[in-house]
Amino acid sequence: MAHIPLPEDLPGISGAFVFRPETAKPMRELAHILLHEPNSLTPGERELIATYVSSQNDCYFCQTSHGAAAASHLGGDEVVRLVKTDYESSPVSPKLKALLAIAGKVQRDGKLVTAEDVERARREGASDVEIHDTVLIAAAFCMYNRYVDGLDTWQPRETGMYAQMGQHLAKQGYLKSSR
Amino acid sequence: MPHISLPESQPGIRGAMSFRPETARPLNDLVEVLLRAPNSLSPGERELIATYVSYLNDCHYCQSIHGAIAAAHLDGDEELVRGVKADFQYAGISEKLKTLLIIASKVQRGGKHVTTEDVTNARNLGATDVEIHDTVLIAAAFCMYNRYVDGLATVQPRDEAMYRERGKMVARDGYVNVSKTYLPAEPTKP
Numbered sequence: 001m002a003h004i005p006l007p008e009d010l011p012g013i014s015g016a017f018v019f020r021p022e023t024a025k026p027m028r029e030l031a032h033i034l035l036h037e038p039n040s041l042t043p044g045e046r047e048l049i050a051t052y053v054s055s056q057n058d059c060y061f062c063q064t065s066h067g068a069a070a071a072s073h074l075g076g077d078e079v080v081r082l083v084k085t086d087y088e089s090s091p092v093s094p095k096l097k098a099l100l101a102i103a104g105k106v107q108r109d110g111k112l113v114t115a116e117d118v119e120r121a122r123r124e125g126a127s128d129v130e131i132h133d134t135v136l137i138a139a140a141f142c143m144y145n146r147y148v149d150g151l152d153t154w155q156p157r158e159t160g161m162y163a164q165m166g167q168h169l170a171k172q173g174y175l176k177s178s179r
Numbered sequence: 180m181p182h183i184s185l186p187e188s189q190p191g192i193r194g195a196m197s198f199r200p201e202t203a204r205p206l207n208d209l210v211e212v213l214l215r216a217p218n219s220l221s222p223g224e225r226e227l228i229a230t231y232v233s234y235l236n237d238c239h240y241c242q243s244i245h246g247a248i249a250a251a252h253l254d255g256d257e258e259l260v261r262g263v264k265a266d267f268q269y270a271g272i273s274e275k276l277k278t279l280l281i282i283a284s285k286v287q288r289g290g291k292h293v294t295t296e297d298v299t300n301a302r303n304l305g306a307t308d309v310e311i312h313d314t315v316l317i318a319a320a321f322c323m324y325n326r327y328v329d330g331l332a333t334v335q336p337r338d339e340a341m342y343r344e345r346g347k348m349v350a351r352d353g354y355v356n357v358s359k360t361y362l363p364a365e366p367t368k369p
Contacts, residue, residue, distance in 0.1 A: 149290025
């Protein structure tokens with residue numbers, strides 16, 4: 001049971017969003033801009049960064065729902081699984097690998113990101129906005145993950161539900177609830 | 180030097196937010212609701228939670244500016260802010276706030292560290308569900324803001340007077356107001 005009375009039928013962050021709509025609004029807008037709006041990084045790439053960080057933070061709901069959104073964008077979940085296990089040997093672009101290295105550092109502590117990490121991303125063609133957005137996606141998921149786990153939200157183990165949620169997120173984005 | 184080309188005149192998160200106004204808007208709106216909008220926790224109490232989490236994350240800019248904003252809300256009591264950072268159990272704050280700071284510090288390490296007992300202790304001292312919710316989200320949000328500020332290697336001046344002055348201004352005018360110079364225009368209401 002969650003630490004505070006959240007709506008019972010809404011899993012993960014959805015219940016917390018309904019409990020406190022005032023904070024849900026900017027949190028939804030932030031996710032929508034970072035993951036869904038037009039960007040030189042594809043939505044699939046950005047969802048992979050979100051999924052990877054959520055997996056490093058061991059947040060079941062976030063890594064499963066964003067993993068499903070990534071899979072929906074990318075047409076399959078194999079690459080999602082490989083990125084979580086070992087992104088350096090996964091079939092993503094060298095640029096995305098460099099950005100995932102930055103995201104992995106931000107997940108632990110922003111100060112761990114080095115000039116060399118940023119240089120590597122630039123060498124692989126990353127722009128300033130892409131580097132900025134990678135840092136902010138990683139930082140933001142350190143918030144979403146802690147929010148979801150810190151309230152002890154309901155995180156069902158039903159892969160079907162997440163696949164459906166992932167398709168909805170991939171199509172509609174984050175501004176409105178899927179229900 | 181910052182990792183990307185941020186406007187030189189703006190320290191800390193302000194440089195990052197003026198670089199990317201689209202994300203600056205929800206980042207500002209969130210902090211405004213969490214730390215300033217009417218709430219049964221005072222702005223000073225909420226700023227202390229933000230300061231404490233930023234201190235645990237070792238983010239110089241965030242702990243200095245939010246410490247200064249907290250002090251401005253608390254009649255300029257910088258000693259209290261220092262006391263909370265050093266050992267909040269001995270600081271001159273309410274017992275309820277102490278239990279909320281315990282929850283915040285657990286969230287800082289990882290949300291799953293928060294136990295039913297932590298929440299019961301806060302409730303027994305009068306914390307409401309919204310206060311517990313907001314404490315968790317303030318702590319979580321500062322794990323974002325801190326990483327954003329440090330992860331881009333933003334400029335973080337070692338100038339207490341600068342933070343003190345800015346802290347008074349933010350405490351008086353609010354986050355959205357002081358950031359208007361680089362925030363995108365308000366969407367027109369239908």
